[in-house]
Amino acid sequence: MHDPSSNPSLRVAAEADDASVIANSCRDPEWFSVIFDRYFTAIHRYAAARLGPAAADDVAAETFLAGFDQRGRYDLTRPEAKAWLYGIATNLIGRHRRNELRLYRALSRSAARDDVESHADRVTDRVTAEQLSPRLALGLKSLSPGDRDALMLVACAGLSYAEVAFALGVPIGTVSSRLNRARAKLRTMLGHPAKEV
Amino acid sequence: MEELQELRRYHDAIPEPAPETIGVARSRLGTHMHGSRRRRARRIRPMWALTVAGAAATVAVAVTVVAVTAVPDSGKAPQAPQAQPPTVTELHLRPVANAQDVADNAALLAGDEPAWTAEPTQWGYVKSLTAQTRVDGGRWLRGRPKVTNTREQWRQLNDKAFALVEDGELKVYKGSEFEVTYPYLLALPTDPAQLLTRIYETIDAENAEHRASSLESARQRAENSGRSPEEAQRLAEESVPPLTSAGRDRQAFQTIAMGMMDTALPAALRAAMYGAMAEIPGVRYEAKATDLLKRQGITLYHVLDGYLRDEIFINPKTYEYLGYRTIVVKDHRDEPFDTMKKGEIHNWDALVKAAIVDKAGQRPG
Numbered sequence: 295m296h297d298p299s300s301n302p303s304l305r306v307a308a309e310a311d312d313a314s315v316i317a318n319s320c321r322d323p324e325w326f327s328v329i330f331d332r333y334f335t336a337i338h339r340y341a342a343a344r345l346g347p348a349a350a351d352d353v354a355a356e357t358f359l360a361g362f363d364q365r366g367r368y369d370l371t372r373p374e375a376k377a378w379l380y381g382i383a384t385n386l387i388g389r390h391r392r393n394e395l396r397l398y399r400a401l402s403r404s405a406a407r408d409d410v411e412s413h414a415d416r417v418t419d420r421v422t423a424e425q426l427s428p429r430l431a432l433g434l435k436s437l438s439p440g441d442r443d444a445l446m447l448v449a450c451a452g453l454s455y456a457e458v459a460f461a462l463g464v465p466i467g468t469v470s471s472r473l474n475r476a477r478a479k480l481r482t483m484l485g486h487p488a489k490e491v
Numbered sequence: 492m493e494e495l496q497e498l499r500r501y502h503d504a505i506p507e508p509a510p511e512t513i514g515v516a517r518s519r520l521g522t523h524m525h526g527s528r529r530r531r532a533r534r535i536r537p538m539w540a541l542t543v544a545g546a547a548a549t550v551a552v553a554v555t556v557v558a559v560t561a562v563p564d565s566g567k568a569p570q571a572p573q574a575q576p577p578t579v580t581e582l583h584l585r586p587v588a589n590a591q592d593v594a595d596n597a598a599l600l601a602g603d604e605p606a607w608t609a610e611p612t613q614w615g616y617v618k619s620l621t622a623q624t625r626v627d628g629g630r631w632l633r634g635r636p637k638v639t640n641t642r643e644q645w646r647q648l649n650d651k652a653f654a655l656v657e658d659g660e661l662k663v664y665k666g667s668e669f670e671v672t673y674p675y676l677l678a679l680p681t682d683p684a685q686l687l688t689r690i691y692e693t694i695d696a697e698n699a700e701h702r703a704s705s706l707e708s709a710r711q712r713a714e715n716s717g718r719s720p721e722e723a724q725r726l727a728e729e730s731v732p733p734l735t736s737a738g739r740d741r742q743a744f745q746t747i748a749m750g751m752m753d754t755a756l757p758a759a760l761r762a763a764m765y766g767a768m769a770e771i772p773g774v775r776y777e778a779k780a781t782d783l784l785k786r787q788g789i790t791l792y793h794v795l796d797g798y799l800r801d802e803i804f805i806n807p808k809t810y811e812y813l814g815y816r817t818i819v820v821k822d823h824r825d826e827p828f829d830t831m832k833k834g835e836i837h838n839w840d841a842l843v844k845a846a847i848v849d850k851a852g853q854r855p856g
């Protein structure tokens with residue numbers, strides 16, 4: 295059904311790094327759709343992990359609109375646009391903080407449900423929350439926004455400390471201390487020993 | 492590390508967005524890319540620069556030719572425009588057989604116009620029509636468009652401000668966002684050959700500057716990814732090929748066309764611009780054409796690499812500029828985008844009205 299060779303981004307992938315594509319998009323806007331094709335799914339998944347699927351649709355779409363508007367300021371010495379886009383997405387997620395907290399609250403409740411709640415609700419929640427324990431969800435909710443951003447960028451998006459620093463516009467030392475704080479708090483809530491951190 | 496792993500598993504297990512979600516987001520981006528209200532000045536023209544460069548054609552209504560009738564008169568010997576200046580009441584234009592004739596006749600008519608007296612603080616008013624040639628990255632227009640958009644625009648002749656009507660209100664913006672500015676145009680020589688020389692000088696200077704900065708950033712990227720300086724230089728050279736001669740000619744054609752589409756100009760300058768176009772290698776003339784407003788016209792056109800034709804429409808009687816179109820004339824693979832198909836129309840603009848006025852927001856009477 296899907297022929298990979300018909301996908302422009304796959305054809306380009308072998309030749310042009312993100313920086314070249316973004317440089318081209320400053321002359322020919324159409325090029326920016328290559329960036330969309332390369333990263334939309336990843337950005338959407340990250341946003342969904344933090345906001346749930348519905349809000350993720352908006353945030354992921356808006357990430358690329360904002361990226362398009364800011365492409366003229368992209369640092370062309372960075373071949374990969376990944377950290378840049380995650381930074382934009384994280385910024386937008388910050389505007390949906392209440393959604394994020396609501397999601398974690400919902401996830402944290404899912405195991406505590408009893409028979410009073412409808413079966414359908416439980417199935418839905420279980421599917422969403424399959425991989426996240428209620429206590430971890432509760433822990434995420436308790437983190438400060440900056441600490442949570444750093445943690446989610448490392449844990450979910452798989453960015454390096456240096457990439458997180460770039461994405462959030464903070465020094466690398468700040469990233470490291472935010473992460474330590476976040477993990478210490480989670481471990482306390484999860485009942486793990488905190489001394490490793 | 493358990494909490495990090497658990498978060499990662501949770502994240503990775505989230506399903507991919509539905510195809511409809513991707514489609515909606517993609518189309519929002521498409522609309523955003525094409526619909527940005529303010530057209531930014533850009534240093535380099537892509538082949539479809541004119542879509543982005545905006546607005547449409549113009550002709551100075553304030554200096555419109557009157558009392559001149561073109562008499563198609565193929566029986567008589569062609570008159571040399573320089574040798575025999577036209578009179579106001581009677582003028583015999585020689586039949587047009589090529590692009591050069593178009594320019595000559597335009598020059599002949601222009602010689603008869605009142606002198607250009609516009610002040611730098613006055614405004615060039617343009618009302619134009621743009622065809623919708625594509626919606627959200629879908630199929631390109633073929634044939635005549637169903638949807639057209641009318642736009643009004645004022646540009647101060649000193650390039651210090653421009654104004655648009657947005658949501659029914661006049662908005663005045665400081666500065667310029669135009670690639671080919673009034674001060675540049677009004678300082679062009681009115682001899683076609685000299686004008687063309689100036690256009691090529693501009694293009695070469697811009698391209699040299701752009702190529703130098705592209706090479707430098709390509710070289711830095713290559714070095715950052717661990718290449719030797721020599722290899723980085725070689726890769727950079729390969730990724731930023733120099734402009735071809737045909738590409739350079741195309742830019743000259745587009746620069747001149749952009750100068751006409753968005754401006755109210757003295758007829759003599761416009762005639763020289765036609766003349767310069769006629770001297771660009773590969774520029775041809777076609778006698779029968781119908782523009783966006785279904786007006787009969789003639790065209791000057793340039794075909795890039797055998798597949799993409801840019802053309803301007805000209806009124807065959809007054810030699811006023813009528814509009815602009817980009818049309819695919821042969822199938823062409825255009826990586827990384829879709830294949831261009833013969834018959835697709837990528838841009839189509841028409842000039843409705845143009846004049847010099849005293850204030851932004853003022854319309855010619």
